[in-house]
Amino acid sequence: MTKKGIKHLAGKVGGIKNLLIILLATLWGLTLLADIFVVEKIFDPLGYLYIALGIVALRYVVWPLYTGRRLVQYYWQRVKRNRLAVLGLAFILFLILLAVFGPLFTPDPTAANFEQKNLPPVGFTTEESIYNPQTGQFITKTISGTWEHPLGTDNKGRDLLAMIISGAGVSLQVGLLATGIAVALGTLIGVVSAYLGGKVDNILMRFTDIMMTFPFFLLLVFIVFIFGPNLAFIVLVIGLTGWTGTARLIRSETLSLRTREFILAAKALGASDGRIILAHLVPNVVSLIVVIATLSIPGVIMAEAALSFIGLGDPAVTSWGMVLRAGQQSLDTTWWVAVAPGIMLFFTVLAFNFVGDGLRDAFDPRSSV
């Protein structure tokens, strides 16, 4: 294709970056179709979610961040003054590193080893009575933690540290992917609803009402019960049911933008509805989207953990909820199995809440942080 041809095409869809995105999205769609109908397994389902979200993030997060470096720097200065937010950010980075590189240094989290079951964490000792078949008596044996299993093992001898690291990966994946889907969907529905107004608005908002009337967690349990637990599916379901709050907030924000001069100017210049929505409205609610996304991640992570906790998690992956479930069933012998995943869950949720609050204050022009 000639240079001119590319330019012409790019002009049609509103710039070279949009053309690139459309090409990437088409490629993604074709791979997915090929995966379903021609060959088996190019990527697993979660892989597709990653790539799709990556494309959207490239267009609406990475690109604006890059072009708006000065603004980003300004906001970073404001966020930096909030020590808790920085602390939260540091913890999230630590968690990401743990989830990515941790599995390289720890044993298989699913490998049972009954020789080394019920080992307490380093620095703790427990007493276990063991039946001796020769003498027919119980002997009390003191077991202390070893550095081989820094956090101890559960009643099947699985390494708790390895399980926690595996769980960190699951929680982060679910948190980021499901929130990504939910926020993208909520933004789209909110903006379209507010911009088009009238009948569309009415129908979309009534549908939002219906979805909001279901208690979020019970709906989740219901759907996973019907369709079966699978991590990619759980992510998808949380994403497809968790958009309602975002839609409402984005809608009310867009309603006030809709009548502003720059939108009227864009309309007067002949911009299409699609262009106004994607190029003018969405970029103007980005700061709100970022805050909503950060503050929804904790709820999503907790929802997945709660699902695994009641036994509706993906049995193929070790998640914090599942470890907690195992821990609850053996509270009287191995208390540490129940304590560890909860502490991680708690700090993760706390970290995202801190960062979200910090971002909200930083984006709020009225606050002087």
Added chain:
Amino acid sequence: MGKTWLRDYIIKRLFYAVIIAWGILTVTFILVRIGPTSPADKYLTNLAARGEEPAQVIAAIEARYGLDKPIHEQYINYIGNLMRGDWGWSFSTSMPVIELIKTHWIYSFQLILLSTILAALAGILIGIYSAVRQYSKTDYIATFFSFIGISIPNFWLGVMLILLFAVQLGLFKTYYDTGIPLLSLANLKQLILPVITLSTGMMAGYTRYTRSAMLDNLRKEFVRTARAKGLPERVVIGKHVFRNAILPLVTIIMFDLGSIVFGGAYLTEIIFGIPGLGRISFNAIFADDYAVVVAVTLISAFLILLINLTTDIAYAYLDPRIRYD
């Protein structure tokens, strides 16, 4: 004029509520239908597991559930049956679902009621105190703990409470005893841990809402006026500020009931073995007892619909500033 306006508003809200109720029924119907296994399959597996002749029961089940009929007829029957109070048969407990729910709802109700009252009272009081003494030591401590309360996963908190107070200290039983009469001190005692589990998150949330709502109103002009008039601080806070801050709070509490409390109660009941609606749904999931799971989901959704409707109407009635078109 005022009265007709209110009447029109109520009629409109009722109309919306009917649409939403229909939406809830339709969404659940679609979900169950497009699921990979039909309710009959799960029912069948269970009957076959009990040693009954599968071929014999197929016809019976299909006739019972009308699964041989075209999809639109099934849909109409489904809604019709639910309206008539026929919520299906729970085979894992061998009784009609509606009977099952009638015997178990009270356990969920007592848990949710006690937790909500405790959370609202404590949250509002701490929030007011925190706002009135902004930037004091108490305020910092309250803010700190409310952050912790919001971030702590309530099911983990429940497990930790059991570990500490039941397993280690032996102060409580690890399991809920249904033999104890509901209206007794012993029942109240065994509800202590579950209520703490369920109410901590809510309480933290209400503390934060109350604090920020109070602070918003404390800065307003009418507060300065009230103080300038020489009213005692108690009256300014209690009558002027609190009254204005409380209304949005009621909506938030009502909204929380749907979004957080029902899910939280579900988990709390599972952890403590309280035989409420959450627990029977949980048991039904592992017995593949479709009808119960559907019923509990539907009931919670309808309850929330009812709560929202009541809140909206009460709001319109109570707050003279609110006018909808």
